[in-house]
Amino acid sequence: MKKALPDPMIEARRAHPPPAQTDPVVGALVDEIIGRVADKWTMLILEALEDHGTLRFTQLGRHVGDISQKMLTKTVRQMERDGLVARTVYPVVPPRVEYSLTELGRTLGAAFCGVWIWAETYHAQIEAARKAFAERGG
Amino acid sequence: MKKALPDPMIEARRAHPPPAQTDPVVGALVDEIIGRVADKWTMLILEALEDHGTLRFTQLGRHVGDISQKMLTKTVRQMERDGLVARTVYPVVPPRVEYSLTELGRTLGAAFCGVWIWAETYHAQIEAARKAFAERGG
DNA sequence: AGCCTATACTCTCCTTTGGTAAGTAGGCAC
DNA sequence: GTGCCTACTTACCAAAGGAGAGTATAGGCT
Secondary structure, X not given: OOOOOOOHHHHHHXXXXXXXXXXXXHHHXXXXXXXXXXXXXXXXXXXXXXXXXXXXXXXXXXXXXXXXXXXXXXHXXXXXXXXXXXXXXXXXXXXXXXEEEOHHHHHHHHHHHHHHHHHHHHHHHHHHHHHHHHHOOO | OOOOOOOHHHHHHHHOOOOOOOOHHHHHHHHHHHHHHOOHHHHHHHHHHHHXXXXXXXXXXXXXXXXXXXXXXXXXXXXXXXXXXEEEEEOXXXXXXXXXEOHHHHXXXXXXHHHHHHHHHHHHHHHHHHHHHHHOXX
């Protein structure tokens, strides 16, 4: 499907990678995106939609877990705005709204996949580190 | 949305996990870890230490960008607690404190690597999606 | 002696963000 | 009529986070 639009700056950077360093312009842009995408609720909603496909508002909330309706609405709207989720409204009563990942959302889900695997793999080490930290006086 | 009354569909799914699916106990644990690790500052600090190796407090802050000292202190301490960064204090005046990634931190950095590549690859599409969203009346 | 500098915080105040609980719309079953 | 269903809003309050000033103190300069 939609191939990544060739970004000349990124391509140039990849062709001549400075000592493992990003160029400042792209770096700033990327940091901005990271700031929007790297939050708890975005990641959890992404996971829920990845695992269960299309979901209605309330179902989505249940799968995410301890999220307030306010944050669910807000986060999902932000994700829609960023082209990560598709929101389909059926004009019926009672209302019916379905959420699913777009192609772009699925690529992000794939990117985050490594983080989930990491969490699954190392959560025991984190617990251990935390205990050690507490014991030497945090 | 707090208590999540037992949803029969969810329960059924947990009883018979589809292939390549996490078990609910580990899943909850993982979600908790995601909640701690998936925040803007943690990711940006991780990136800074990955790119530049050992850094002192003020240098780290400069590399991260627009972070307040309060959040830098807090986030870095949390990361130390979780075993992601090592904090070395030299008892000299003026004070000197060095931060670097632990082995565990480096594995997390590697896991997040995919997200940075995603952001670099797709930021143009996000901008486009946002513009389209605004035009059809956000 | 007195003063200044450097660094890694910490503290106080204030703004922004997020949670909680109570609406709201409106067709349908009763 | 009453109540129910669902996907939101809204009002209010608590918590998180930013801005800027303050702290400690060895060494250098005057």
